[in-house]
Amino acid sequence: MSLKALRIVWRISLLNIRAAMEYRTEFLLMIAIGAIWQVSVIVFATVLLARFAGMGGWDSSDVLLIPAIRMLAHGLFVLFLGRMHFIGRQIQEGRIDVYLLRPMPVHRQVQLDYFPTNAIGDLTVAAGLMVGALSRSTLDWTAGRTAYLIAAVIGGMLLEAALFTAVASACLRYPAADYWGRWLEELLGTFGSYPLNVLPKAVGGFLTFALPLAFVAYFPAAVLTGHDTAVPYWLAASSPLLGLVAYVGARGLWRWALGHYTGVNG
Amino acid sequence: MASVLHGWRAARVTPLGELHTPPRMTAVLLRLTVQVVLVASLWRGLYAQTGTTAGLSRDQAVTYAVMAVLASRLRELDQSAGRDMVLQHMHFGTIVYWYLRPLPPQRYYALRALGEQLYGLAWALGGYAVCLAAGVVEPPASAGVAGVFVVSMLLGQWVLYYVMLILDQMCFFTIRNNAAMLILIFAQNLLSGVYAPLWFFPDWFITLSGFLPFQATLSVPLSIYVGRIELADTGAQLAIQAAWVVGLALLTRWVWRRAARRVIAQGG
Amino acid sequence: MIGNIEVRGLSRTFHTTVRRPGFAGALRSLVNPERVAKHAVSDVTFSVAPGELLALLGPNGAGKSTTIKMLTGILTPTAGEARVAGVVPYEERERNARNIGTVFGQRTQLWWDLPVRESFAILRDIYEVPKAEHATRLKEFDDLLDLSSFWDTRVRHLSLGQRVRSDLAAALLHDPPVVFLDEPTIGMDVVVKEQVREFLRHQVEERGRTVLLTTHDMTEVERLAERVVLINHGRLVLDGTLDEIRRKFGSTWQVRVTLADPHTEVGGLPGIALLRREGPHAVFGPDGPDAPTVHQALKRVIERYEVTDLALDEADLEDVMRAAYVHAEPAAEGA
Numbered sequence: 001m002s003l004k005a006l007r008i009v010w011r012i013s014l015l016n017i018r019a020a021m022e023y024r025t026e027f028l029l030m031i032a033i034g035a036i037w038q039v040s041v042i043v044f045a046t047v048l049l050a051r052f053a054g055m056g057g058w059d060s061s062d063v064l065l066i067p068a069i070r071m072l073a074h075g076l077f078v079l080f081l082g083r084m085h086f087i088g089r090q091i092q093e094g095r096i097d098v099y100l101l102r103p104m105p106v107h108r109q110v111q112l113d114y115f116p117t118n119a120i121g122d123l124t125v126a127a128g129l130m131v132g133a134l135s136r137s138t139l140d141w142t143a144g145r146t147a148y149l150i151a152a153v154i155g156g157m158l159l160e161a162a163l164f165t166a167v168a169s170a171c172l173r174y175p176a177a178d179y180w181g182r183w184l185e186e187l188l189g190t191f192g193s194y195p196l197n198v199l200p201k202a203v204g205g206f207l208t209f210a211l212p213l214a215f216v217a218y219f220p221a222a223v224l225t226g227h228d229t230a231v232p233y234w235l236a237a238s239s240p241l242l243g244l245v246a247y248v249g250a251r252g253l254w255r256w257a258l259g260h261y262t263g264v265n266g
Numbered sequence: 267m268a269s270v271l272h273g274w275r276a277a278r279v280t281p282l283g284e285l286h287t288p289p290r291m292t293a294v295l296l297r298l299t300v301q302v303v304l305v306a307s308l309w310r311g312l313y314a315q316t317g318t319t320a321g322l323s324r325d326q327a328v329t330y331a332v333m334a335v336l337a338s339r340l341r342e343l344d345q346s347a348g349r350d351m352v353l354q355h356m357h358f359g360t361i362v363y364w365y366l367r368p369l370p371p372q373r374y375y376a377l378r379a380l381g382e383q384l385y386g387l388a389w390a391l392g393g394y395a396v397c398l399a400a401g402v403v404e405p406p407a408s409a410g411v412a413g414v415f416v417v418s419m420l421l422g423q424w425v426l427y428y429v430m431l432i433l434d435q436m437c438f439f440t441i442r443n444n445a446a447m448l449i450l451i452f453a454q455n456l457l458s459g460v461y462a463p464l465w466f467f468p469d470w471f472i473t474l475s476g477f478l479p480f481q482a483t484l485s486v487p488l489s490i491y492v493g494r495i496e497l498a499d500t501g502a503q504l505a506i507q508a509a510w511v512v513g514l515a516l517l518t519r520w521v522w523r524r525a526a527r528r529v530i531a532q533g534g
Numbered sequence: 535m536i537g538n539i540e541v542r543g544l545s546r547t548f549h550t551t552v553r554r555p556g557f558a559g560a561l562r563s564l565v566n567p568e569r570v571a572k573h574a575v576s577d578v579t580f581s582v583a584p585g586e587l588l589a590l591l592g593p594n595g596a597g598k599s600t601t602i603k604m605l606t607g608i609l610t611p612t613a614g615e616a617r618v619a620g621v622v623p624y625e626e627r628e629r630n631a632r633n634i635g636t637v638f639g640q641r642t643q644l645w646w647d648l649p650v651r652e653s654f655a656i657l658r659d660i661y662e663v664p665k666a667e668h669a670t671r672l673k674e675f676d677d678l679l680d681l682s683s684f685w686d687t688r689v690r691h692l693s694l695g696q697r698v699r700s701d702l703a704a705a706l707l708h709d710p711p712v713v714f715l716d717e718p719t720i721g722m723d724v725v726v727k728e729q730v731r732e733f734l735r736h737q738v739e740e741r742g743r744t745v746l747l748t749t750h751d752m753t754e755v756e757r758l759a760e761r762v763v764l765i766n767h768g769r770l771v772l773d774g775t776l777d778e779i780r781r782k783f784g785s786t787w788q789v790r791v792t793l794a795d796p797h798t799e800v801g802g803l804p805g806i807a808l809l810r811r812e813g814p815h816a817v818f819g820p821d822g823p824d825a826p827t828v829h830q831a832l833k834r835v836i837e838r839y840e841v842t843d844l845a846l847d848e849a850d851l852e853d854v855m856r857a858a859y860v861h862a863e864p865a866a867e868g869a
Contacts, residue, residue, distance in 0.1 A: 018560045022553065023440060027564070043471055051319060051466050052312045176289070176347065183297055190461065191304060198311030203304060275659040283647030286688060349646035349690075363643035365608045368631045369660045530610050530624065 008104075009112065016115035027117070049193070056195035062225040064133035067193035069149070070217035072130050073156030074188070075123035077164075081157070082119065083111050084164040085185070088171045088178025096172070097263055106258055107251070110168075145224060148240075152220030155240030159216050160188065162246035169250070169257035184211075192216055197230060204230055212246070215239040273369045277381030283348050284385065290347070298339060298393055305331045306402050320465040326492040327463065329403040333488050334460050336393045337419070340386035341379075341426060350378065352434040365529055372522045375434070379427050407493050414500045418487035421507035426483040428514035429454060435518065438525035459485035465494060479514060482507045536619060537633070537711030537744035539582040539605065543614035546575040546600050546768075574600040576768045577614065584711070585742040587734070589749065589759035593859045597768040598748040602714050605746070606636050619712050632661065635705035639717040642689065642701050650685040650692070650700045654707060661708035668707065675703040678733045695726035702730065706737065713737065715747045719754060731757055752851040764858055771858065776851070783858040787828040789818040789835055792843035803838060806831050809853065814842075819853075 021027050049067070053060045087110060090096060099109040139145065163184055170177040196204045196218050208214040208231065219236035222229045229236050284290055309331045313324035322330070352375075355361035364371040397403045406412040433450055455461055457480035464472055464485045475481050486503050489495040495503060551567040553560065575597040582588045590598050603609035605616055607623035607630045616623060623630040644653040658668045676682045679699045684692060692700065698718060706713065715734075719727045731754060737743045738758075749755060755762060755776070762779060764772040772779060788809065793800070796814035807821035818835060820826070826834065828846060835841070 014557065018557055021560050021564050043467060047467050047471075048462055052316055054315050055312055056314075179290075179293055179347075187304075191308065194308065194312075198314060199304075199307045200311070203307045207304075272662060273656075273660045275656040278652075279645055279648065279656070282652060283645070286647065286649070347647060358641060359638075360641045360643065362603070362606075362608050362638065362641070363636075365627065366606055366631055366634075366636050366643075367657075367660050368628045368662075370628070374660075530608060530627075 005104075005108075009108065012112045013115065016112065020115045020117050056198040058195045058225070058227060061136045061138050062221070062227070063195060064129070064136060065221040065224060066195065066217045068126070068130040068133035069152055069156055069221055070188075070192040071122070071126035072153050073160060073216060074192075075119060075126040076153065076157040077160045078116050078122050079119035081111065081161040082116055082164075083113050084161070084168040085181055086178070087168045088175045088181070091171055091175045094263070096261065100261075107254060139225065148220070149224060151240040152217075152224070155220070155243030156216040157243070158247035159212065159239075159243035162243070162250035163188075163212075165247070165250035165254050169253045172257040172261050187211065188213060188216070192218075194218075195222075195227070201230065212242070215242050273373060273377055276369075276374050276377040277384070279348065279350065279378055280382040281385040287347075294339075294389065298335070298389065301335050302332055302393065302397065302402065305335050320463070321494055322463060322465055322492070325404055326494060330459075330463050330488050330492050330494075332397055332403050333394070333491060334484060336390045336397070337484055337488070338455075338460050339389050339393065340383055340423060341430060352437040356437050361529060365526070371526070372519075375431065376427075379430070383423060383427070404492070406491055408497075410497055411490065411493065414497065414504070415487055415491045418490050418500070418504055418507060421504065421511060422483045422487045425479055425507060425510045425514065426458075428511070428518055429479060429483065431518050432514070432521070435521045435525055438521075438528055454480055454483070457481060458483045459488065463489070463494075465489070479510045482510045537584045537742075538617075538619065539712065539744060539746060540617040541581065541601075541605070541614070542579050542616070544575055544578045544601065544604060544611050544616055545573070545613040546597075546604060546609065547612045548572045548574055573768050575604070575611075575765075578765060578768070578770045579614075580763045580770065580773050582744055582746060584744050585738060586761065587738045587745040587747065587759055589747050589755045589762045590765065591748070591755065591762050591855065592765040592771075596766050598765065599716055600768075601765070602636075602716050602746065602748065606634060606714055607631065632708065633710055634712045634714060635708070635710040636714045637698070637701050637705045637716065637718050639698060639715070639720045642697055643704060644689045644697070644700055646689050649688050650681070653689065653700070653704060654685075657704055657707055663708050667709075671707055671709065672703070675706070675733075678736060679703060679729060695722050698722060699726070699730065702733065706743075711743060713743050713745045715745065715749075717749055718747070719749065719751060727751070727754070734758060752855060756851055766859060779858060780851075780854055783854050787820065787831070788847050788853075789828070789832055790845045790847070791816050791818070791835060791839065791841040794840040794842050798839060800839065803831075803834055806834065 049055075049063050050060055055063070090110065090113070095113075096106065099106045102109065134141070164181060167177060167181040167184060170180070191207060192213055196207055196214050199207070204214070214229075214231075216239075219229060219231070219239045221227075223233070223237045223239070306328055309328045310324065313319075313327060317323075349358070352361070355364065364374060367374070394403070398405060406415060457464075457475045457478055459481065464475060464481055467475075475485075486495070486507060490497075490500055490503070549569050549571055551563070552570055554563050554568070578597075578601060580588075590601065592598050600609065604611050605618055605623055607627035610624040618630055619633040621630045621633060623634075644650060645656065654668075654672065658665075663671075672681075676685075679702065681699060681703055684696045685700070687696075689697065689700070702715075702718065719730055722730070734745060734747075735758060738745055747754075747758065759776070761775055762772075763770065764779065772782065774782075793814045793816060800811065800816050801808050803818075805821055805825040806818050808816060809819045810817040818831065820831070825831075832844075832846065836844070
């Protein structure tokens, strides 16, 4: 992206924030409700993990790292790449056709469609959770470990973005595929925060190889804390890299799907 | 009687729409199956190192969690596909037709929801039968428990109807409430006990949720089913559920009137 | 049921929030919104007799849709009164709903996910139409609109023409004496337009329905409406027949010429206005009350310019309307 393109992205983002403020009730409501949402998420993540202390051989000082990585990655995803969720609706309304007429990449235009006010709440919760997890952690946070943690968060964000970009690519052809996007979000939210070795082998395998949810937070956290997983160490350790590869691949898929886009309603 | 049945065909919209789109039904079946398997394995896994916790044994917790998945199917459809959500009608400007018919919008909405919930019930019952046969969920402890559970579930669905209605009614006042809706849906899922039984949460959280209607939708009937709420204590719970039904009925009626006034002031 | 429409002194004012420009302005609007009043419809009076088709005309934003919304009961007027088939629509919305059928051309009332025929069945149920009557009417509509070729298709898969035909049928299935149509033929091809016009004429002439129609298609007005009401800036400008409008705003004649030299300067003939000019083609019309007759005008044009081709005709309705819309503006601004 050139400097000029960056400036355009920045300017449109500012306009989007302004647009969000245009709807007075909505904007103020979002801020108010954001507070309730934050409390609920922290309660949910911490309480359940604390209740089943020692699950899968993880003690409570280590296990918090899993939801912390997952939520921080998710918050960053929502802020930077998250507009892929509701693309089914944009496609049905023919907005993609409009984007195709403009001299800017379609993917970027989708991302600039609106400002994700909720990302602010998501990130606040996630940052709080990460601080909590790190303060409880008994690990020695060397420069290498910290760097890996950062890489893991970015990799997790890219992997989540890759999954939703793949669903969005499918939506270009079958707008109803949006339904699967919502399910994906639910699965990531429900199963992303546990050590997956508590699950039977087949189920764990499904969440590793069919739906690569394990690579978002579980494997990186296992590598950081020295827990064994069902896959070889090198595979678990390369999670951040896999996130990058998956994202690049998903963008390729998106480009291909866009090239074969035939429009809606004939 | 004629006036009760008047407009009943609106109730068929959801089931008919689904029957006309077989891929959607396949998707529901697949999603439901995977979700049940995942949830059952997760709770079994969580309990591997623990005995009874928060007053729930392993089998109680698994039964609760699986039943929660089945029950949330009652009203968790791809509603936007039918373009008949209040949000969409406000967006496309077609809400005016709701006010151009001799059927009051609130009755039309109720009929649509009833049809949707009955259709979801068919799925939930089918899933329940399979899970019961496979031994994933436990049968109710006694006929008494089963009877009270059915009554409580009915009241719970009634409360859920009003909670969903309030979400939709918000669209009359703020069109762009997509994000706010997501948060409220999350609150509904968390506080009704879909994600995890409320019993696992700290006391202050349980107390807080006692002041909100969400737990009446699912947590109460499921706790009755698995026996976490004793049969002797169910009277009070049913009364609270009924109180929510009455309170929310009055509230939503008032909001319908305000919504109508708003449509009539702005012309849709 | 006598389907007449009576409108007296109908007015509607909207209050909107003005947004201040800039980021700081947006912040300020968040805290302290500024409100202004907009008069969408002011003091409009007209009536439609039973079995009459009236075209409500005016430029975009003139207040046509607002008027229709008040007559259908989904908008309450700020002043004045309206009666549709004897009912005050915004006071007894549901009673009024049984008497009227409405189509907003751009918006469908059909159920998106269901075959068209299912939508008809739901509406039959909502309007409590007896089964036999429903079947008879559906047959009648099918003969005129050719619905059966697509009524088992789901609405999401219909073409625009098919969808609007279905919407028209849906609006009339309960046999309403009064019908409101807001730009029903917008975006349709000529064949479907003709089919819809034929249908509407049949509904007015054979079934005696009262129809209030808004449209921007002047061919439609000429084919369907004997009487028109013209509004602009929310005010009634004219209520009369097409002939009256022609006489008031339209040139009663036009002289079309092709000039031998396309660069000839034209204009300045007393009582004769240049209406249009495209290269060598020029169209003249009468100008002011002292305009010459068409024969005098013809003579003067030929005397003044060298022409290679020439034709005489009556002004088409679009020209008349353009003149009427432009003419009406200063008066409305001054009021």
